[in-house]
Amino acid sequence: MNRGNFEKNTSRTNDARNATDRANTLRKQQIFKGRGCPFSGKKALQINYKDVAVLSKFLSERGKIIPSRVTSVCFKKQRELAKAIKRARFLALIPYVND
Amino acid sequence: MKNFYEVVFIVRPDAMPGLVESIASDITKIIKDEGEDVTKTEFCGLRQFAYPIKKNKSGHYVLLNIFGNSTTIAEIDRKLRINENVLRHLVLKVDRLDNNPSPLMQNKHYRENLLSNSGEEEFSAKNIGE
Incomplete structure (x- = not known):
């Protein structure tokens, strides 16, 4: 929400933000590492476009969808997840961009 | 052929008391008149948006679970689109309804x-x- 600063030095702040975003992704990578798909199996999480708590686990700090190679979500579930996230965005439950 | 549908719509935050309920009951009435079912109606209350919609920062969320025909659903979709108090709506066909x-x-x-x-x-x- 630091608008004034943002406009003065857009490229540099953007770089810095993308860097923190990457760092955040790396951190999530470590959290998810060594596990199978969180949506597969008997006790798996359910994908639901209304469930902001679950969806936000698979979003970066900027609100981007984290790649499945990081979160180890299987390809089938990643497609479902992406669709659910996009529906939640449409209903203004989660932001399109987080800046 | 009957299918399962989920309808979510968002009503303006400054709506008069009872307006949200009346929109929901209007829809329910349309469905009931066709002899179809509304299995669940949820008033999720006033909720903050993640981003402004038509300069509003929050809205009343309503969720309806419907077991009905596509023609009825198309009519509801049309009604919601016309209604100026409805900021946004989403109609989905789902495999099963969660009660x-x-x-x-x-x-x-x-x-x-x-x-x-x-x-x-x-x-x-x-x-x-x-």
């Missing part, structure tokens, strides 16, 4: 429980009211 309260309705305590016991289906409607 438990949706995550939009559930309080924080419940959600934490759900995440720690991820996927277990033991939570009934009774546990949530507290």
Whole structure:
């Protein structure tokens, strides 16, 4: 929400933000590492476009969808997840961009 | 052929008291007149948006679960699009309807429980009211 600063030095702040975003992704990578798909199996999480708590686990700090190679979500579930996230965005439950 | 549908719509935050309910009951009436079913109606209350919609920062969320024909659903979709008090709506055909309260309705305590016991289906409607 630091608008004034943002406009003065857009490229540099953007770089810095993308860097923190990457760092955040790396951190999530470590959290998810060594596990199978969180949506597969008997006790798996359910994908639901209304469930902001679950969806936000698979979003970066900027609100981007984290790649499945990081979160180890299987390809089938990643497609479902992406669709659910996009529906939640449409209903203004989660932001399109987080800046 | 009848299908399962989920309808979510968002009403303006400055709507008169009772307007949200009346829109929902209008829709319910259309469906009932066709001899079809509304299996669940949820008023999720005033909720903050993640981004402004038509300069509004919040809105009343309503969720309807419907078992009906596509023609009826098309009519509801049309009605919602015309209504100026409805900021946004989403109509989905789903494989099955969940009669438990949706995550939009559930309080924080419940959600934490759900995440720690991820996927277990033991939570009934009774546990949530507290």
